[in-house]
Amino acid sequence: MQSSEERTSPQTKSIMRFLRPTLNALGVPLLAVLTAMIVGGLIIAFAGGDPFMAYIGLFQGALGSPRALSETAVWASPYIFAGLAVALAFRGGLFNIGAEGQLAFGAVMAALIGYALPGWLHIDLPAFIHIPLAVGFGALAGALWAAIPGALKAYTGGHEVINTIMMNYIALNLTSFLLNGPMRDPNPLNVIARTPGIAESARIPPIFSGFRVHWGFILALLVALAVWWLLWKTTLGFEIRTVGANPDAAKYAGIDTKRTIVLTMALSGLLAGLAGTIEVTALNYRHELGFSIGYGFDAIAIALLGKTHPLGVVLAALLFAAMRNGGTRMQFLTQIPVDIISVIQALILLFVAADAIIRYIYRIRAREERVVLTRGWGG
Amino acid sequence: MKRLYGVIAVLLVAALLMPACAPKAPDCTKADVFCVGMVTDVGKIDDKSFNQSTWEGVKLAEKELGAIVQYLETTDSKDYAKNISTFADAGYDVIVTVGFALGEATAAAAVQYPNIKFIGVDQFQAWPYDEDKTNDIANLAGLNFPEDQAGFLVGALAAQMTKSGKIGGVFGTDVVPPVWRFGEGYRAGAQYITPAIELFIVYHNDVGFDKTFTDPEWGATTANSMIDKGADVIFGGGGKTGNGAVIAAAQRSVYAIGVDTDQYYTLPEAQKMLLSSAMKLLTPGTLELIKLAKEGKFPSGNYLGKGGYAPYHDLDSQVPAEVKTKMEAINAGLLDGSLLTNVPPVKP
Missing domain, CATH: 3.40.50.2300 (Response regulator)
Incomplete structure (x- = not known):
């Protein structure tokens, strides 16, 4: 009796050779998503809602029309940047919980350059100078903010998990001070904490007129490619991954681990800063207190779901974006509270993190390497 | 592995079929559907x-x-x-x-x-x-909403209910016009009843905007110091800061007055001493x-829209009939324009 392997044509075989590892890598996360949707559906049904109608709404709202697709891309843009930030740090053996603060700091800096720079220089800047300046300074602010806990880790051993969390508080309160004080929109009718609108010349335009999806989304995809290239095609990337996998071996091999740790955090912060920057320059055209609450934390879930691989991060970011975006239509059709989206996202994360559950349900053997997320003191 | 591919295939087919079954909803595009x-x-x-x-x-x-x-x-x-x-x-x-x-x-x-x-x-x-x-x-x-009128109403009520002749008001910030109008309306209403009344009115201007409305500890401390100085009615306005003052007043068993909506339902811990609330009649x-x-x-x-004051709820029996009548007269006067608060729209 012939095995199925021998009956297939050579072309199919070569396609399968390419597909199999991809499917294997996608398998657990995909099944985690599926299982979470089923459990979420049961919760909806238990609460008296119609799960099928809810998921139809979710699907329509996320992908059902050109505008829905555009809004999903709008949601995905900061998620991709912030997810890459957390994933890159994971690859370097660092757990960057501070993406939220780095993001806020990047957004403040981008807004400042966006609305104040023309006034300081007394000239109207052309867009091709003003946009890169705003984006660049926003990214730089995020990088500097993250380099501090990086340096603390490298030179004093202060754990980055604790320090990035504390830096979050500093960043968010500093932001709140700036938006209420020196950077507050002086319009007398304004009663909320926000900056003035940024200059026209600092605004990243939408790709299609009439839709909000902007070039920042394309930039996010390009940056994902760049992160992949950096991690797997450059010496620095090799050093980052080596330090992440085994700092002692890296040191023995002659890698400057301290410098690499600081650089990894700075690069991670740069990506998080870009997430905030893009929201200001391409979408909101100002920084407002309260926007972005939680993107830096969603990013951790996205990085985990994407197995800390840039391609995985993009897919996970698109999934989370689709769910957050489709939630509106789901709510519109069924009046099911949008909180159910958070429940499903949490379930996905639970199943990805505790993948033994998924492996048990679907009888999948463990074959993949496990990702080292963070290590303890002095590690 | 086969099972895995099967599951993925089913998932993809289901995803493709989903948009096919469109949900039915009332058609709002029709002229006769409002x-x-x-x-x-x-x-x-x-x-x-x-x-x-x-x-x-x-x-x-x-x-x-x-x-x-x-x-x-x-x-x-x-x-x-x-x-x-x-x-x-x-x-x-x-x-x-x-x-x-x-x-x-x-x-x-x-x-x-x-x-x-x-x-x-x-x-x-x-x-x-x-x-x-x-x-x-x-x-x-x-x-x-005419916040000044709502503030005026509860100010007049506070001035009629105080026994010590001293009343207090704890507010978020005078930079936000609606909050300021509540505060100044309160002042005007109290002075309309008793021109020489002793008023303690404090705005929480000393902190950032994110804190002004979310500082119940400060609200409570400020209310308590007013009560220590003899105030026996406290009006709290401005998010959680004002709520802190209202709850503190209720705990010290002096009359408390809420803001925006009928806070009898939002602050159960203040119910037994909640005299009324200065309301924006949103509904x-x-x-x-x-x-x-x-x-x-x-x-x-x-x-x-209209401003108003909430029912007395648990304290209904403690409010004398002539005060109730007076309050209705003031409310009617504010509504028909025969009574003015003289509070400008924004802080001059």
Whole structure:
């Protein structure tokens, strides 16, 4: 009796050779998503809602029309940047919980350059100078903010998990001070904490007129490619991954681990800063207190779901974006509270993190390497 | 592994089939179907505050006008525009947005969808400043409230109920005009009853904007120091800061007065000493504007709703009949314009 392997044509075989590892890598996360949707559906049904109608709404709202697709891309843009930030740090053996603060700091800096720079220089800047300046300074602010806990880790051993969390508080309160004080929109009718609108010349335009999806989304995809290239095609990337996998071996091999740790955090912060920057320059055209609450934390879930691989991060970011975006239509059709989206996202994360559950349900053997997320003191 | 591919295949087929079965909903694009949609600010529909009171007004429109009603809770400020256009694209006739933060998104949508009537709750429309009605967006009305009148009412009530002749008020900040109007209305109302009354009025201006409304400890401490100085009625206004003052007053067993909505329902820990609340009457204001929209008499610019004071609830027996009569007379005077608070719209 012939095995199925021998009956297939050579072309199919070569396609399968390419597909199999991809499917294997996608398998657990995909099944985690599926299982979470089923459990979420049961919760909806238990609460008296119609799960099928809810998921139809979710699907329509996320992908059902050109505008829905555009809004999903709008949601995905900061998620991709912030997810890459957390994933890159994971690859370097660092757990960057501070993406939220780095993001806020990047957004403040981008807004400042966006609305104040023309006034300081007394000239109207052309867009091709003003946009890169705003984006660049926003990214730089995020990088500097993250380099501090990086340096603390490298030179004093202060754990980055604790320090990035504390830096979050500093960043968010500093932001709140700036938006209420020196950077507050002086319009007398304004009663909320926000900056003035940024200059026209600092605004990243939408790709299609009439839709909000902007070039920042394309930039996010390009940056994902760049992160992949950096991690797997450059010496620095090799050093980052080596330090992440085994700092002692890296040191023995002659890698400057301290410098690499600081650089990894700075690069991670740069990506998080870009997430905030893009929201200001391409979408909101100002920084407002309260926007972005939680993107830096969603990013951790996205990085985990994407197995800390840039391609995985993009897919996970698109999934989370689709769910957050489709939630509106789901709510519109069924009046099911949008909180159910958070429940499903949490379930996905639970199943990805505790993948033994998924492996048990679907009888999948463990074959993949496990990702080292963070290590303890002095590690 | 085969099982895995099978599962993925089923999943993909299911995803492709999903849009095929379109859901059935009342068709708001038809002329004879009157639909009202409401978009909340970042908060829940049952917040026992603005979102909830406005939604109650919309629900009344369902009951009294036979409207199809629906709401969307916003979870992120970047969804304001999308949530509004979800209703607009479905052919809704009236869209209500709640809170100052939605002002820009609402104005932009009103320009984009000129055939839909927009009601912006607590959204002050800037152009009437130059009193040129032609600058108005014809299909947008900001529903605002005479906070000074509501403050005036509870000020008058406090001045009649105090035994020590000393009353206090603890407020978020005088930089935000509605909060300032509550505070100064309170002052004016108290002095209307007793010109020489001793007033302690404090605004929490000494901290950042994020703290002014979220500092219940400061509210409680300030209320307590006023009570130590002999105040026996405390009016708390301005988010959690004001709530802190109201709860502190109730704990010290002096009369407390709440703000915005009837806080008897939002602050159960203050119920037994809650004398009244200075109210923005969101529910009737919303209903009224929806009615005007249905009748084709929709106003543009700023539409002034009504202020009021909440029932005495548990303390009803402690309020003398002549005070109740006086309060009704003051309320009637404010409503017909024979009594003025003389509080300007913004701090001079």
